[in-house]
Amino acid sequence: MSVLLLVIPIALGLGGLGLCAFLWALRSGQYDDIEGAELRALSDE
Template sequence: MTALAWLIPAALVLGALGLGAFLWALRSGQFDDMEGAAYRALEDDPPDDEIT
């Protein structure tokens, strides 16, 4: 029973940290350009319609 006394709060803290990291990534624009990120993961050259 004493293990549950620290496992449950530890799980809640880790869950809150994960949620906080997800919300931070969402607010900082990490998920704005999903197609571009997928393209950059597969190709070395930029797309033709990209203006540089």
């Protein structure tokens, strides 16, 4: 039972870190041009 007192805050911290990373990527424009990335991957240049 005492292990849960350690594991739960670690899991919540990692989840919060992942959420912050997602929000940072969203605000910095990483998901703005999804269709363009598909076309660039298929081009021969």
